[in-house]
Amino acid sequence: MEINISARDIRAFLAVVNDLSFSQAAQKMHLSQSALSTLIGRLEEAVGARLFHRTTRTVTLTAAGEALAAYADQLLSDIERAVTAVRDIAEVRRGRVAIAALPSLAARIIPRLFRAYGEKYPDVRLSLIDTLSMPAFELVREGRVDFALTAANPAYTDLDYLPLTTDSFVLLMARSHPLARGRGAVRFTDTLSSPHISMSRHTSVRQYLDAAALQRGVGFYPAFEVDHLATIGAMVREGLGVSALPAMAADVIGATGIVRRPLVDPAIRRSIGLVMRRAVPLSAASESMLALLRQQVPDWVS
Structure with missing residues (x-):
């Protein structure tokens, strides 16, 4: 009844x-x-x-x-x-926001984002999954996170991508490396004679490097493939090779014992943005987080 x-x-x-x-x-x-x-x-x-x-x-x-x-x-x-x-x-007084983010973005942007958001909405529960690009897209697709902060990937045509900023690649090398002697930018093709320490094939970083090499008509064959920035930093410091990384990822590694140079010819720029499910409205709490991201990210990455 x-x-x-x-x-x-x-x-x-x-x-x-x-x-x-x-x-x-x-x-x-x-x-x-x-x-x-x-x-x-x-x-x-x-x-x-x-x-x-x-x-x-x-x-x-x-x-x-x-x-x-x-x-x-x-x-x-x-x-x-x-x-x-x-x-x-x-009214965003309570609720939950779940985000997936690339490890470099999780370290560089998310802490400031969560602090700023928590000061305004202290009762909203926040959660973060720091993961690589492809898993981040899948987490959005499965509805396990509200959105992901990651690099663009045109393969995921069923998801919406909102660009926020770009991240230029730089070259990292030990101070003793021959390419560290100058002060200016380094040509990408000039780095290929040195062993490269790169992230693995399923990462957005590797996809951009493969594309840059293809653009110059050469192949990109790193000597080492790893998944963690800390490992790359340690191997570069030991002189085991050079590493081409987005600037925000290089920031996470730090500068101790490492020389950093801009990469050119080609200049490699990675688009960073938000990935969301298409035609699925965000909650009020997630909408307010999105607004804060769009407002603050340009300042946080400058």
Whole structure:
């Protein structure tokens, strides 16, 4: 049986229960006595029982009325809490935002983003998955995160991509490396005679390097392929090779014992942006996070 009871019906019932007087309850609810009687009648129809015995002088609860009175306060409280929770989420007072991000972006951008967002919306729960580009796209596709902060990948045509900034590649090398002697930019093709320490094939970094080599009509065959920036930094410091990385990834490694030069011919630029599911609206909390990202990322990466 479908039960159609509103919070207003419950409030009207409790007003009569508290005063055992329709006239006094009507005054407190700013209703006419006939309007209050209509509400009580609708409630009685919904529960299928009379709730009050009424005479010209007295109002008393029936057995059904006493049964409802035992639950009415809690029922009204539950309704009010549910409505408040929904409004909190709609107004970004509460809720949850889950983000996937490339490790370099997770280290460079996300901490400042979460701090700035948390100061404005302290009750919103934030979560982060730092992962490589392809898993980040899959997490968005599966709905496990609200969006991903990652490099563009035209293979995922079913997802929306919103560009935010670009990240230029640089060359990292030990101070003893011959290419470290100059001060200016280094031609990408001039680096290929040295062993390269590169991220693995399924990363966006490797895809950009492969494309740059193809653009110059050569192949890119790194001596070492790894998945972690810390490993690349340690191997470069030991003089095991050079590494071409986006500037934000190089920032994570740091400069101790490493020389950094811009890469040119070609200049390799990686687009950084947000990946979202198409035609799936974001929550109010995620929308506010998106607005903060679009506003602040250009300053954070400069």
